[in-house]
Amino acid sequence: MLSAIPGFRAVIPAGGSGTRLWPLSRAGAPKFLHDLTGSGRSLLQGTADRLTPLTGPDGVVVVTGTAHAAAVRAQLPGLGEDQVLAEPSPRDSMAAIGLAAAVLERRHGEVVLGSFAADQVISGTREFERSVREAVEAARAGYVTTIGIAASRPSTAFGYVHGAEPLGLEGAPSAVHVSGFTEKPDAETARTYLASGEYRWNAGIFVASTDVLLGHLAAQRPALHDGLRRIAAAWDTPDRERVLAETWPGLERIAIDHAVAEPVAADGGVAMVPGPFGWDDVGDFNSLAALLPADDDAGSKVLGESADVVRVQSAGSVVVPASGRTVTLLGIDDVVVVDTPDAVLVTTRARAQQVRSMVDAVRDHGREDLL
């Protein structure tokens, strides 16, 4: 049984449109609002389900765009009114997480805040919990703490965290110092990283005391820090909209990695807990396929109603029947068919990473309404 971690709260930044999952994922219904694993819960709901036992029922806040606030509330009816923070416009992860930190600190005083993206899939609840508990201990010791994901292949799609010597903390026995972060590497570099055993994927999970995090932000990005503090001071007052309107548009757009994690790591202030749980960012329809059970003996996958798909001499397909219509495949292998009420995509598993180029083509075609 999981039990809440005293003084721990979580923020779920729910942004990003998941263009490589078009036409399932749309600007108006982005990736995190979809059930991409057939579990019956959206990625956002899965993230909240995972965190709430660790924070207690009131311990999770979601930061999302105003356009999606209603959908987030609808999917997470257990959240109180003040647990959804709506951003007037996207300002990247530092603003989103920094806003949550500043608002929560005003409301509750100093807390340990963990940030967990809304659009990732994690398996292994116990392992996840253990990692978070260690990360919270490291955060209490003053570190900005990330949870590093085991790199299962030399991916060029993720950033990496370089682990160093053990932290030596009693409550966080597996935590290590972080000697640095690297952006998405080239294939050769990625192979070197994998071979060394010292690198893990950066999934954007950061756990830190609000005091420590906002202190680093004040030192690294004072204007952004001051703006977020000003907004947080007004958040739970009638002035919120006015101050947001004045301040938000001018905030720097920067990822927490660049604003805080990288410079602070260089000063020895970042720790990593190696996460032993399964993780996937469900980046495209091919990686989605890996999370679904086989629908037949030929490796075919279906996200949705299996009864809505009919295959004849077809192996290895990925079908998303999301319009209620019947999708039929005859004599074609490894195809991806995503069927939605206003658009259907036909591509191959090998091309799944390039779906973004279709989004560009649809935009060029003058059909912004489909994006």
Place this chain on the structure above:
Amino acid sequence: MLSAIPGFRAVIPAGGSGTRLWPLSRAGAPKFLHDLTGSGRSLLQGTADRLTPLTGPDGVVVVTGTAHAAAVRAQLPGLGEDQVLAEPSPRDSMAAIGLAAAVLERRHGEVVLGSFAADQVISGTREFERSVREAVEAARAGYVTTIGIAASRPSTAFGYVHGAEPLGLEGAPSAVHVSGFTEKPDAETARTYLASGEYRWNAGIFVASTDVLLGHLAAQRPALHDGLRRIAAAWDTPDRERVLAETWPGLERIAIDHAVAEPVAADGGVAMVPGPFGWDDVGDFNSLAALLPADDDAGSKVLGESADVVRVQSAGSVVVPASGRTVTLLGIDDVVVVDTPDAVLVTTRARAQQVRSMVDAVRDHGREDLL
């Protein structure tokens, strides 16, 4: 300008479901009701458009199933009430054409009747007219006359007509005797036929005097002949439904080829006019593609709104966007996508002939409603 041929009438048997064109063609909306060439007219309408100038406005009758009579009338509003003959159940082409012959002979006395299937595409109006005029002349001379289609490839999907010495009729200079008909041959036989230059495709076009046709039928298939005569006698009377109910279900199911054309050809009673016009039976989505203009420089074809298709790195596709939705293809070649409001088919051009097996699979899947 075309002018009507005195004493000539045409029957359009409108049956067959076009299973290889599923899910566009359905039991409830079969092939002949669809515009498969992007001309703006269905195959049925195109057939009627082609024949009406040769018969005069009242000279065409359509024989179709009761289920499709309303759709036929809606597509051909120029037809009078008595120009659509509804069959209670399918009884193959001899019953359909024989019924038309017997009804028309009662109404108008002896006429020359030509039979032209509702689901074929013909190009070259002038050449078609010239062939029909010759065939009518040969029919007036007492022959059951077919119009043979130039065999452009050694097809195993069609029957063949074997031409012999010229008829020597002044009004039908190109007409020849027919020494026999053959069913769909194997590939080797088809190659021999093509090489000989003596064989043409049998498109099921037959032109004969009603007197001659019904006389042959009486000799070859007396029970069928008598049944059709009985029905025809009642057709334009209050007894039609009663006599149909009594007689129609017992009629022999047989094609006109077997009932009349083959045995009569053996007796020297069949002639052929070689048709110099373009002809296609639009048997599957690949042959449909050949009738459509290219939609890009990569040989892609669209039946429907070109604006409803977006391709990225995709060549040679055949897309039928028939639901109003946008169909998008990424990095996939020679694919066939047929998008309808309740079912989508994804296959390849090479597999187009096997679409019937998908119809079987959908039936096995318990979705008769989609057929």
